[in-house]
Amino acid sequence: MARIDIHPDGIVTVRDLRLSSGNPFVSIAVRAARRSLRAEIGRTYDLNDSVGAGAHSPRLHDVRVTVGDDITVAARLG
Numbered sequence: 001m002a003r004i005d006i007h008p009d010g011i012v013t014v015r016d017l018r019l020s021s022g023n024p025f026v027s028i029a030v031r032a033a034r035r036s037l038r039a040e041i042g043r044t045y046d047l048n049d050s051v052g053a054g055a056h057s058p059r060l061h062d063v064r065v066t067v068g069d070d071i072t073v074a075a076r077l078g
Helices: 024-040
Strands: 002-006 011-017 044-046 060-067 071-077
Touching: 011 024
Parallel strands: none
Antiparallel strands: 002 011, 011 044, 060 071
């Protein structure tokens, strides 16, 4: 389970992150990664950095995420 905020200017903030499994081998791996996963909570990511947009490049605007049977991400570049 992950809870994230996605701002229209392309900034993503991780609000909560939980991972579990009924499979004992996966559960052990999750326990080993617990500290790394918890470190992600509260971190922010700029999607513009991910697409290589520098300070003078066009930036993402009006980022929208729709969740249903599919997850759809839409944004304007300007």
